[in-house]
Amino acid sequence: MTLSIKEKIEQLRNAIQYHDRKYYVENNPEISDYEYDQLIKELKHIEELHPNLITPDSPTQRVGGEPLTHFSTIEHKIPMLSIDNTYSKEELKEFDRRIKRILGIDNDHDIEYVVELKIDGVAVSLFYEQGLFVRGATRGDGFRGDDVTANLKTVRQVPLRFEFSDKKQKIPSVIEIRGEVYLPNKEFQKLNEEKEEKGEPQFANPRNAAAGSLKLLDPRITARRNLRIFAYTIAYREGLELKTHAECLELIQKFGFPVNPYNQLRKNIEEVIQYCNEWDKRRRELDYMVDGMVIKVNSLDLYNRLGYTSKSPRWVISYKFQPEQAITKIEEIVVQVGKSGTITPVANLAPVQLAGTIVCRATLHNFDEIQRKDIRVGDHIVLQKAGEIIPQVVHALKEKRNGTEEIFQEPANCPSCNSVVKREGVYLRCYNSLCPAQTKRLIKYFANRNAMDIEGLGPALIEQLVDKNLLKDYADIYYLQYDDLVNLERMGKKSALNLIHAIEESKHRDLNRLISALGINNVGSHTAEVLAEHFDSLGALAKANQDELEAIYEIGPTIARSIAEFFHNKRIREIIEKLKAQGVNTQKLVTQKTGKNPKVSGKSFVITGILKKYSRNEAETLIKNLGGRVTSSVSKKTSYLITGEDPGTKLHKAKELNVQILDEEAFEKMISP
Numbered sequence: 032m033t034l035s036i037k038e039k040i041e042q043l044r045n046a047i048q049y050h051d052r053k054y055y056v057e058n059n060p061e062i063s064d065y066e067y068d069q070l071i072k073e074l075k076h077i078e079e080l081h082p083n084l085i086t087p088d089s090p091t092q093r094v095g096g097e098p099l100t101h102f103s104t105i106e107h108k109i110p111m112l113s114i115d116n117t118y119s120k121e122e123l124k125e126f127d128r129r130i131k132r133i134l135g136i137d138n139d140h141d142i143e144y145v146v147e148l149k150i151d152g153v154a155v156s157l158f159y160e161q162g163l164f165v166r167g168a169t170r171g172d173g174f175r176g177d178d179v180t181a182n183l184k185t186v187r188q189v190p191l192r193f194e195f196s197d198k199k200q201k202i203p204s205v206i207e208i209r210g211e212v213y214l215p216n217k218e219f220q221k222l223n224e225e226k227e228e229k230g231e232p233q234f235a236n237p238r239n240a241a242a243g244s245l246k247l248l249d250p251r252i253t254a255r256r257n258l259r260i261f262a263y264t265i266a267y268r269e270g271l272e273l274k275t276h277a278e279c280l281e282l283i284q285k286f287g288f289p290v291n292p293y294n295q296l297r298k299n300i301e302e303v304i305q306y307c308n309e310w311d312k313r314r315r316e317l318d319y320m321v322d323g324m325v326i327k328v329n330s331l332d333l334y335n336r337l338g339y340t341s342k343s344p345r346w347v348i349s350y351k352f353q354p355e356q357a358i359t360k361i362e363e364i365v366v367q368v369g370k371s372g373t374i375t376p377v378a379n380l381a382p383v384q385l386a387g388t389i390v391c392r393a394t395l396h397n398f399d400e401i402q403r404k405d406i407r408v409g410d411h412i413v414l415q416k417a418g419e420i421i422p423q424v425v426h427a428l429k430e431k432r433n434g435t436e437e438i439f440q441e442p443a444n445c446p447s448c449n450s451v452v453k454r455e456g457v458y459l460r461c462y463n464s465l466c467p468a469q470t471k472r473l474i475k476y477f478a479n480r481n482a483m484d485i486e487g488l489g490p491a492l493i494e495q496l497v498d499k500n501l502l503k504d505y506a507d508i509y510y511l512q513y514d515d516l517v518n519l520e521r522m523g524k525k526s527a528l529n530l531i532h533a534i535e536e537s538k539h540r541d542l543n544r545l546i547s548a549l550g551i552n553n554v555g556s557h558t559a560e561v562l563a564e565h566f567d568s569l570g571a572l573a574k575a576n577q578d579e580l581e582a583i584y585e586i587g588p589t590i591a592r593s594i595a596e597f598f599h600n601k602r603i604r605e606i607i608e609k610l611k612a613q614g615v616n617t618q619k620l621v622t623q624k625t626g627k628n629p630k631v632s633g634k635s636f637v638i639t640g641i642l643k644k645y646s647r648n649e650a651e652t653l654i655k656n657l658g659g660r661v662t663s664s665v666s667k668k669t670s671y672l673i674t675g676e677d678p679g680t681k682l683h684k685a686k687e688l689n690v691q692i693l694d695e696e697a698f699e700k701m702i703s704p
């Protein structure tokens with residue numbers, strides 16, 4: 032029986048929701064990213080043909096909203112009050128005694144508590160009606176918050192719709208879930224690396240990054256930040272009976288929200304303290320920031336009897352961990368130049384052990400900060416890890432000064448090219464587009480594994496080549512001669528030859544890699560892929576105006592402007608001409624639109640030897656995109672062996688097993704549409 036369009040859509044949505052939960056909530060994916068993308072693509076395709084069937088809870092609607100001009104305000108149904116903080120075991124015991132006093136319970140009587148990790152993120156409220164996510168807000172002042180529904184939809188762990196797995200059970204008609212949105216440490220580091228590459232100010236810690244991402248007006252940018260959430264309570268409910276907080280957490284999990292796996296029910300305050308101590312030591316095992324524990328009375332019946340103080344509920348308290356600090360000395364302050372010319376001060380420190388690593392450098396962010404904190408060269412300083420990741424100077428120990436400390440002078444000239452620098456807000460910037468420091472960073476970015484992937488063209492070599500004037504821009508890479516290279520430091524005949532080959536090979540990279548390599552502001556590898564899906568050549572992309580660019584899914588006004596400005600630049604256009612003149616590919620190699628190729632789809636391939644037109648990675652991606660599989664060794668199940676130059680023992684084995692053998696030309700013929 033064939034499915035109606037509506038049924039097909041429903042089936043796809045259910046499958047995607049199921050796999051979202053497996054991947055994002057249970058950390059237990061059942062299908063590959065590629066298979067998942069295919070489901071999304073198929074759903075998107077059907078919905079494009081039948082736009083009347085698009086509903087707000089469709090997974091395709093997670094990212095799609097237009098940028099907002101401002102956030103509207105939402106009044107919280109139940110105020111989002113703050114929680115009282117404690118810093119010692121004694122204060123925790125006092126919290127327990129106070130509760131017993133109010134309830135008129137003997138001190139040797141036990142009260143049960145749920146102990147939760149205190150995630151260092153941003154508190155949000157999520158409203159569901161009949162299981163459908165209708166709106167979400169930030170905490171704001173506790174009574175009114177910002178409507179960030181569109182941004183919260185991009186958080187893949189937030190169910191757009193939920194139901195019991197046992198469909199007979201009735202879902203509550205209205206429910207408000209509260210949770211903490213956070214950025215995992217590795218996403219935070221990735222984001223800051225990108226910011227550094229682009230010469231933009233970095234986030235001080237994961238919490239700021241999460242808050243900033245949630246407050247972006249363009250949900251398409253929020254979507255790329257990979258925010259996560261842990262739900263921790265049901266603040267409001269209609270048609271739902273609950274007795275304890277532990278029960279509440281269990282239910283939230285059944286609804287499909289991620290609940291922190293380390294939340295625990297403890298019999299009494301002594302056990303609570305034990306558990307707090309345990310996590311004070313273990314917190315660095317986690318891939319997200321935890322700045323303390325939250326302790327909640329388990330019995331919900333007691334909530335009404337305990338009531339509130341003027342600003343916080345009496346049934347809950349937080350226990351904050353002490354941040355780890357160290358004292359060391361600033362040996363010197365140096366300045367570095369970013370890819371787009373931003374000049375930032377960095378302190379070189381006497382090496383010191385801090386929160387598990389040895390720290391010898393700390394960013395000072397900008398020159399105003401040095402002045403505000405009155406940090407001098409030679410100062411003893413208190414060092415702390417922001418979000419336990421980035422070493423930060425908290426303050427200088429002025430009482431330790433002996434008069435030899437020097438006030439750091441803000442540079443008037445670029446440390447790399449000596450051009451006069453200009454102020455831009457709190458930042459200094461070098462505007463010389465020929466500045467060697469910027470050139471070096473751009474070329475490193477271009478040759479990087481994630482971009483043009485030129486093996487052997489590493490940072491140290493690029494420094495040398497720029498200093499010797501052999502490279503003035505990245506197009507010059509393709510004009511390098513064997514003779515230029517062979518006489519360089521630490522470069523033998525063999526490595527010079529290998530590098531020439533690697534450069535030659537990199538001319539055939541696919542369009543998305545080239546777009547990414549160019550170093551357009553705000554265009555990373557993901558955006559480059561999006562662009563390469565829409566344009567068949569670099570020329571077509573360069574010709575697109577801002578409106579055409581903005582019309583592309585996932586491309587917002589900021590990115591569109593960056594791209595348009597980039598290709599408008601005369602010098603950039605000259606560099607691109609230089610690339611083309613040397614035969615660097617500017618066309619799309621694989622047309623994604625062709626989709627599965629019947630000759631390749633479902634077949635299993637093994638590759639041996641060196642291919643002329645593709646790197647091993649490119650060939651594998653190509654086959655996968657056409658629906659085939661690539662394995663590493665030849666077996667009876669192998670459909671084809673593709674052979675390049677210098678094939679290995681695999682060729683022998685393939686002949687033995689009667690596996691069909693294709694040379695590169697035959698393979699090309701097979702995949703050509």
Ligand SMILES: [Zn+2]
Nearest residue numbers: 445448461466
């Ligand atoms: Zn400069």
